[in-house]
Amino acid sequence: MGRYLMVGAGLSGAVIGRHLAESGHAVTVVDARDHIGGNCHTERDRDTGVMVHVYGPHIFHTDDAEVWDYVNGHATFLPYKNRVKTTARGEVFSLPVNLHTINQFFRTTMRPDEARAFITTQQADTSITAPRTFEEQALRFVGRELYEAFFKGYTMKQWGCHPSELPAAILKRLPLRFNYDDNYFFHRFQGMPEQGYTAMIANILDHPRITVRLKTVFDAAEAGAWEHVFWSGPLDGWFGYDLGRLGYRTLDFERFTHAGDYQGCAVMNYGATDIPYTRITEHKHFAPWEDHEGSVCYREFSRAAAPGDIPYYPIRQVAEKALLQAYVTRAEATRGVTFVGRLGTYRYLDMDVTIREALDSARGFLACLARGAAPPAFFQPPL
Template structure:
């Protein structure tokens, strides 16, 4: 298993339980990948080292799987945003609409108001992020809550991004400020590092950190599961796939800095996208001091931690070329967010890891070679 994040841990555990001997390697000095959590020595706050990760899913098997290793505490993600000198709730809901427009509308009144007075109904088939937002919430709400944030997050104008980034109607006509819709939502009581440690705790698994993968290592194994960057496996011979990366400016506060876990800053002139206050991700704990991150998004350079695959036209063309290379490479299966160049929530990562391990075992039993991808990148 190349990578000691969720993909490598879950696949490794499944195969170890099936009787295989598993070596997990990771180039970093810790397990967990970008899900790493650690206790801050000064405050005792459980810090999400690479930014916040909130677990949410409708997949009951995945929910039961993670809870079998580490108990999850209930947690609802309630995001706030600062815009035009005020604090609003996200996603846009009835409270946001009434506060923003200085009204006291009921749900049916607000729905008519947005649809008839705000939404740009001349846009019948939105193709871009900007068109999608204008079609459903109108220019005022779009410019206050979406435009500046998106410019900072993606480094390009919303008119250059696909409408699919706004997957669902970005407005609610009730006072529900729960950011996610999913049935199961929570946080691991002792953090994601503790969860992944327990998944990897099996006599058939060994873990080696600060170990870079070299292609000649594959000769020593029956099969390699690779969760590193797809282009990196081929030493970027066709060029680099585009990612956005994040920089975190950590600061401390004696007390409660912002009263919530996530405060977005949607205005373009504010250079960071949001501030996260980590003690609020574990509301069952009590800490006097606080650890906060200002979060900045920029283009990913060599040596940076890749976060968000860009997947625009140019990147998709290059991805297709790398997929063709991968499918000609025997003995390797590419998995996870980096291995398949897709943005994956944690529950989807675990689902795909479980399905990959089961599919691999099934292929072995039938005497068939495992594919390069159990989950297609394109």
């Protein structure tokens, strides 16, 4: 049986490592941090008892039944619906934009068919037939008033540029509903692990053939000591950033506590550009089955990532894609390493997709071993 290294003790490393261990292989998982779980890490606040999402909130939602069964095999998931609120014009509205939002915003009492006709004929810019930018996508489907109230300022703060500079794909399918459904996600499986994500990942890593080493920095020069390495760190980091750094947005969190209920919901967005933060998250509301008198909140600020910052959101604009192509070419010529996860493939991935790709990568890797083929650098190509 082989000896394999997972660099990173987040979802990718844990899931791939567990799959290989269950197939009889010896697996070592290393992480530079002093905890497992990566950016999904959760921990109890000592003073309030609140389960805190240390690197920002993570809400599990998926249509992938196998992934849902997988996480439920390692944790007890309890129902959770993400109901986001936002401030605009001195009022609080529901997101995504739904019939309640539309009626409140325009001071109307329209029925679904009336609201649909109103947005289509009086708000949406139907002259835009093939939206190319984020702004055009929003104007085409909701019109200028709703765009400027709920999307423009928030996007400028989140991405550090005007929405006209961002591709339409970032908005993807515009969340617009002509009913009163305020559930932010539309996936059929939604929930939160009762004891937090770190406990779930600890259960995934709990296998006799898995060894975990924290506070351990791995250098690519050490790869030869292992039969194969799975790298979930930054793709450019494997090469020492020698072609330049791929662009990311990072987040700063201003943590504060409150004796009571601070905002009455888990997520409150602030789209106005004169407010420097994008949102406030109140973490006890991510576990509505618990009861806590005190509260832990985060004000969330987005900015360009610098060396040493935690990379959160890959930018993937024209310059980054050119640099990414150069790194992908080098990676594909490298033997003995497979790049996985959000950072390893320079793509924004939800948790369920991360787990799906980790399972597929582990199975693909074992299939390569079975037929004596060299494992590829990417089971999920970044481009």
